[in-house]
Amino acid sequence: MRTEICERFGVEFPLFAFSHCRDVVAAVTNAGGFGVLGAVAYSPEQLERELSWIDRQVRGRPYGVDVLVPGKIDRSVADPDARLLDHVPEVHRDFVAHLFTKYGVSSDKTFTAGQAGPPASKADEIGRRVTHSGATGLIDVALRHRIGLIASALGTPPPEMVDRARAAGVPVAALVGTVEHAHRQVAAGADLIVAQGTEAGGHTGEVSTMVLVPQVVDAVAPLPVLAAGGIANGRQMAAAMALGAEGVWCGSVWLTTEEAETPPVVKRKMLAATSLDTVRSRSRTGKPARQLVSAWTKEWDEAPESPGPLPMPLQMLLAEGALTRIGNAAESGEPGARELANYFVGQVVGQLDQVKPARQVVYEMIEEFATAITRLTDLTHP
Amino acid sequence: MRTEICERFGVEFPLFAFSHCRDVVAAVTNAGGFGVLGAVAYSPEQLERELSWIDRQVRGRPYGVDVLVPGKIDRSVADPDARLLDHVPEVHRDFVAHLFTKYGVSSDKTFTAGQAGPPASKADEIGRRVTHSGATGLIDVALRHRIGLIASALGTPPPEMVDRARAAGVPVAALVGTVEHAHRQVAAGADLIVAQGTEAGGHTGEVSTMVLVPQVVDAVAPLPVLAAGGIANGRQMAAAMALGAEGVWCGSVWLTTEEAETPPVVKRKMLAATSLDTVRSRSRTGKPARQLVSAWTKEWDEAPESPGPLPMPLQMLLAEGALTRIGNAAESGEPGARELANYFVGQVVGQLDQVKPARQVVYEMIEEFATAITRLTDLTHP
Structure with missing residues (x-):
């Protein structure tokens, strides 16, 4: 062409x-x-x-x-000395801890129980990429x-x-x-x-x-x-x-695709999904992003006890930390973690079946x- | 072709x-x-x-x-003797009356104040068309x-x-x-x-x-x-x-188009609208239908005092009655009624400007x- x-x-x-x-x-x-x-x-x-x-x-x-x-x-990132994780409110950390308990997500080597994200210095670097x-x-x-x-x-x-x-x-x-x-x-x-x-x-x-x-x-x-x-x-x-x-x-x-590093649990969800199985949700990054519907999006978007997502990049830090732990637990076969696991994907997911x-x-x-x-x-x- | x-x-x-x-x-x-x-x-x-x-x-x-x-x-329509308007709960009628008051919608010849819809026999015929x-x-x-x-x-x-x-x-x-x-x-x-x-x-x-x-x-x-x-x-x-x-x-x-019987107020709204000015809302018929965003959709979908839409055809009867009155008031220049007025239209409304x-x-x-x-x-x- x-x-x-x-x-x-x-x-x-x-x-x-x-x-x-x-x-x-x-x-x-x-x-x-x-x-x-x-x-x-x-x-x-x-x-x-x-x-x-x-x-x-x-x-x-x-x-x-x-x-x-x-x-x-979030304006916290404007201060180069701010520790971004300190700007994540207690109620949001508690909600993540509640999800871990509710869905029986065990701790792993990377994240100990109750800790919902990456270490502070790493989080600051990640948050400031945006x-x-x-x-x-x-x-x-x-x-x-x-x-x-x-x-x-x-x-x-x-x-x-x-x-x-x-x-x-x-x-x-x-x-x-x-x-x-x-x-x-x-x-x-x-x-x-x-x-x-x-x-x-x-x-x-x-x-x-x-x-x-x-x-x-x-x-x-x-x-x-x-x-x-x-x-x-x-x-x-x-x-x-x-x-x-x-x-x-x-x-x-x-x-x-074969080359993609999509975690196997999520890849299987994608292969099985229809075009109705996505949602535009702020629960992963703080801004509306289309992703697989999962217990993660439903809890953040619909549960009465949800504190609602934080602004970017705080929600991103909180979510990516938690979802890394959830992903590890899902890959090791934990059913609650599998319910929570998700990833960004568009409505074409309904036509991806191989x-x-x-x-x-x-x-x-x-x-x-x-x-x-x-x-x-x-x-x-x- | x-x-x-x-x-x-x-x-x-x-x-x-x-x-x-x-x-x-x-x-x-x-x-x-x-x-x-x-x-x-x-x-x-x-x-x-x-x-x-x-x-x-x-x-x-x-x-x-x-x-x-x-x-x-709604199962009420299964009974051929049911008067459909009797199945519209008081709280829904009250909400419509509240909207009329809040937006200063005056009564007209067709609908007296406090009456939110068509006469009962007409409503039954309309409701049963679906x-x-x-x-x-x-x-x-x-x-x-x-x-x-x-x-x-x-x-x-x-x-x-x-x-x-x-x-x-x-x-x-x-x-x-x-x-x-x-x-x-x-x-x-x-x-x-x-x-x-x-x-x-x-x-x-x-x-x-x-x-x-x-x-x-x-x-x-x-x-x-x-x-x-x-x-x-x-x-x-x-x-x-x-x-x-x-x-x-x-x-x-x-x-x-020239031939369309779209009310002039709504037609002007459509000509001015962008593709962001529509919403999928149950507020006109009881089932999700895309329409112009207006005070009508916002009040039903977002106001804390909204009782939420009824099933089809009850919401359709309630809404069409109220919106007919609103339409008449809007055409006679009432600003609150103009805020409420809307109609079904798709996202292409953003490209309709003539x-x-x-x-x-x-x-x-x-x-x-x-x-x-x-x-x-x-x-x-x-």
């Missing part, structure tokens, strides 16, 4: 693959797409190692890095590698990030859930807009891909737009491009895309 | 237009699409008049009729006309309805929001499935069009599928067909559809 996006980003097929797993990123890039590594899962040192590994795998083929820079987060300075630290690492894209998955990229990327000749992409966000991202200097519908996994808005994409395409023209949300096969990719997108950005579809290599997902998408276009052409020019 | 749907339904373009307004139905049919009249707005006698009028306008061109036959409704026998009564009227389709917009069509339609050689369509519903509708004898995403106006599920349509297409093959939800322009129609649909079913886009003749909407959709397909073809075969 020869589109402007293909030429500009050096890909054969305008399929951008978001993943926290380096193996997925490398596999998609090597199959002719464009892998994007979610950097927020890593410290700067870890990110350096992941990107060096990817460099060796892709040997010059293009890939990118994605950070989170939310506009509004601040401007934290994201810029990750971007500095990324720019030492031959990356072809920096993406801001949440919030407007800070001017320093745009300036550094520009100086390095690296385009900046930004994910948006509304037309208003799109205008703001263009003003902030984004080169590529990813219009992401509510059906997407992770942080997402309320407007569906079908409705959002044409509006964003019209609003930011002539900037190119990728479509995200609800795209996991070739027909959906063709639909996204019929809406005016120049390519697609997919995340969920990789979670059930574990496949990421490369095969790409090839099947290319083939189904071509078939869909041929069918459309035949319908209109019989 | 020559598709199976076009040949089977005798249309030039596989665009099905749902409307409660006969002028829209006739205009779309006469422009080469297929108009479908929502019968639940009418008594059998009224429906007879509307269809006779349409017959004269379309002179043999194809149109259809749509009914609601929800699976679960029962099997009520819907069958409407269908009997419809089958005396030269209709080309009967659609069940909510719930599985009762066997009598399918049998009568079949005997008359009229295909039966059914709207579905999940794959499970689709299987149930096929078992009930539907000839055509309308897969409707959560972004649609009116009664709708949780899964987006982008995700739902391919799953339903695969589940009911070889039955044809129309896509609904999020479709109001030619790019969206092309996208729907890329997903595997054989055509589209649109409702919201007609509400701001009043146009329905015919023009059809022609623009055809043209943009062709452009979108040409663009896709050029992308893949440069």
